[in-house]
Amino acid sequence: MSSNLYDVAYQMEKVIRSSAEYTQLRKLYDEVNADASARVMFENFRDIQMKLQQKQMMGQEITPEEVEQAQKTVALVQQHQSISRLMEAEQRMSMVIADLNRIIMKPLEDLYGVPGQQ
Amino acid sequence: MSSNLYDVAYQMEKVIRSSAEYTQLRKLYDEVNADASARVMFENFRDIQMKLQQKQMMGQEITPEEVEQAQKTVALVQQHQSISRLMEAEQRMSMVIADLNRIIMKPLEDLYGVPGQQ
Numbered sequence A, B: 001m002s003s004n005l006y007d008v009a010y011q012m013e014k015v016i017r018s019s020a021e022y023t024q025l026r027k028l029y030d031e032v033n034a035d036a037s038a039r040v041m042f043e044n045f046r047d048i049q050m051k052l053q054q055k056q057m058m059g060q061e062i063t064p065e066e067v068e069q070a071q072k073t074v075a076l077v078q079q080h081q082s083i084s085r086l087m088e089a090e091q092r093m094s095m096v097i098a099d100l101n102r103i104i105m106k107p108l109e110d111l112y113g114v115p116g117q118q
């Protein structure tokens, strides 16, 4: 890989790190993790989300009980101010990353068409 | 998203587009697509690969016949000079993109740990 590619990648890393979206995300992440009960609640939420995503990806059936449990956990974390703010910050960061990827992947898209539709 | 993030993304797009890896990939891609028999052979190979990947992702069983068919198609395209060179160029481009992503995703990795292992 040419040094130009590395240079611009490291520059992007720096810009991401100093962006409002990332610094806000970091602040809220630290806030939630500094509060033991918030951290446990958030980790539990994450575990349930990931388990369901994995089942979905594997084409496994998700039971009504699992759906109900997931909905209850979402409702719980949404009522927690720090966690819900963290989740909003994560959403914004994801959108930034998606935007960056769309721009960066344009040369390959030009070659192969829309990603996943080759 | 701040203009800094857009600026650096567009700069990276430009650097990727003018990289040796991308220009070589584009050249070989055009070469294969300009040759009707090579194009059909390559598209057939791609279709088989994608079908197997999708089955694997869905946790579906891949039959010995499908494995054999895939191996035969790989052997066939590897003997075709333009296609095998295109596949090598694709591999190199993938490695560049993976390297860039590793660098760009470092800020988020610092927060969440190794991606996929949250």
Ligand SMILES: [Ca+2]
Pocket (backbone or CB within 6 Å): A111, A112, A113, A117, A118
């Ligand atoms: Ca295509």
Ligand SMILES: [Ca+2]
Pocket (backbone or CB within 6 Å): B111, B112, B113, B117, B118
């Ligand atoms: Ca972690």
